[in-house]
Amino acid sequence: MKFITSKRLAAYVAAMIIMAGITLEAIAAEDLQPIGPKLTPRLKQMLSEEMLSVKQAVKMILDGLIVGDHPLVATQAQQIHDSFILARGLTEQDKKDLMKAATPEFLKLDGEFHLTAKKLADSALRKDYELQRFYYSRLVDSCQNCHSQYATDKFPAFSGAQPEGHSH
Numbered sequence: 001m002k003f004i005t006s007k008r009l010a011a012y013v014a015a016m017i018i019m020a021g022i023t024l025e026a027i028a029a030e031d032l033q034p035i036g037p038k039l040t041p042r043l044k045q046m047l048s049e050e051m052l053s054v055k056q057a058v059k060m061i062l063d064g065l066i067v068g069d070h071p072l073v074a075t076q077a078q079q080i081h082d083s084f085i086l087a088r089g090l091t092e093q094d095k096k097d098l099m100k101a102a103t104p105e106f107l108k109l110d111g112e113f114h115l116t117a118k119k120l121a122d123s124a125l126r127k128d129y130e131l132q133r134f135y136y137s138r139l140v141d142s143c144q145n146c147h148s149q150y151a152t153d154k155f156p157a158f159s160g161a162q163p164e165g166h167s168h
């Protein structure tokens, strides 16, 4: 009896997971609007450079976290915060171009991302390593969250399926 029940439960759980997957896929399909192709070559280049330096900083932050090197974490996290593409080196024309390409949701994610980096830097300055772990994981969340919505052309693994007409 017990065996049947747990099997049923397993089937139920499996069905729920599949249904949740379908729902998520439907939502993802609607929001699948990579921002890269909408950017001017100049903005795309700047974003790419920012991302590569962010990636480098995140690696160094992890190095710092695992040995309790608070100054390293603080410096690198602060650098991510300061690299805010919206605040640095954008001409008036760039800003207009960015506003045309970016949805409010994208700008919100970008803002939250840089704010999280700031909070991570602050918790490192206070030598609060538990809080550093918390904000570090939030930082990684924001990478995945944004990439899975706005960089599926660059990182197709997030989209679960290749867009139509691009299967090669």
Ligand code: HEC
Binding pocket: 035, 036, 037, 044, 047, 048, 049, 051, 052, 054, 055, 058, 106, 109, 110, 111, 113, 139, 140, 142, 143, 144, 146, 147, 150, 151, 154
């Ligand atoms: C608000 C959105 C957003 C957030 C947050 C974000 N990214 Fe990105 N990232 C993008 C977009 C959009 C692209 C694709 C740019 C393109 O089309 O060239 C990208 C591309 C990249 C690339 C590839 C760059 C290249 O040109 O090869 C790396 C590496 C990267 N991101 C790292 C990170 C890391 C690490 C984090 C988190 C710590 C992060 N990103 C957070 C939007 C974001």
